[in-house]
Amino acid sequence: MAGRRTEDRRLSFIEQARRDQLVETTIGLVAEHGYAAASLARIAQAAGITKGAVLYHFASKDAVVAAAHAHVLDALVADVGAAVDAAPPDQAPAAYTRRMVGYLTENPHHARMVIEAMTADGRPDAEARREPLAALLRRARGSRGLPPGPDPRTLALITGGAIDAIVTERLRDPGYDARTAAEALVTMLETALFA
Amino acid sequence: MAGRRTEDRRLSFIEQARRDQLVETTIGLVAEHGYAAASLARIAQAAGITKGAVLYHFASKDAVVAAAHAHVLDALVADVGAAVDAAPPDQAPAAYTRRMVGYLTENPHHARMVIEAMTADGRPDAEARREPLAALLRRARGSRGLPPGPDPRTLALITGGAIDAIVTERLRDPGYDARTAAEALVTMLETALFA
DNA sequence: CAATTTTTTGACCACACGGTCAAAGAATAC
């Protein structure tokens, strides 16, 4: 019988290909027409198949969107993570900020998806989103032998919000110089951090 | 005949009261269950009337939501505007930041509505949202006889994004000290502005 | 009181949504 996939089964090559295709299609859809436009019918149509086929590869529409979300997040985390790891501790916050803006500027589809997801209902991951930067900030001060200064949570919050704003503006106006804006932000952050 | 309202007719007292009630109801609905939950049926139910009655007072569901949005924005602008007007030019950006965080912290329903609306589809008002602060920043530097320094658009963007993040965090965790966070932001902003 | 206007109801419509499922079509295995 044409049973639904079980989650732990090894995926065949072609099934994996379909899943990848659907994820990619969904990212494009969300990026260009917003979260609300990512309906089953539109995803299916954009992928050139029918709703039923989509639901053969994913348990639900939410699962498709979640997979797309996870894919984008993985790529972002990998990219930024590499940049942070390559930087000395006291420059890690700056590296984080620069790469975050850089990656999202270079990948507008991913940027739109991240921003769309960020603001979508609920988002209990709000704390998780800011925590990594807060940790970098603590470590940066420690590496310079400074006592814990300004509240890292607040500093991470401010920086994170500013990054979102810069990226959003860049999406709105491709002529906007996000790189220079990121430098201004880095200067403000480091001044506050190492004051 | 029970004709639909024309937009320029003088509203009767009771009609105005109904409109106010519906606006208030909608704000509460959006604040507590998100934009998507503000459907005609739910608005009507929450107000204790039927869908038809809602559409007698407003041309469409979008008109109800738009009125709620406008109401919240008016209150916010009035409050922040007064605080800004009462401050000397070189302290106007700080006043703006403090009152923005203050008002939204004191009025969580309005805050949720503003944030929900901010991120909802399209929002071509993105530039309009940042422009007032940018103007204050330019004026602040001028009032101290300083030449135009760091890009006001970028500074306004960073500050605005940070305000959003602080307010969002405060909504998430009512124990969070938004006031102190706002002070940290003000310090960063003024340092960058008057460097 | 009756006449008129304002407001509300509740049934109804068309449509888009997520999801189900038997049957048909393609691949693959043997």
Place this chain on the structure above:
DNA sequence: GTATTCTTTGACCGTGTGGTCAAAAAATTG
């Protein structure tokens, strides 16, 4: 080749959506 499994289709279902409208109920007017 046949048998078996994987994949896709397309009709169908239930639900919620925004919106319309004739008729009834309130309120107001004279």
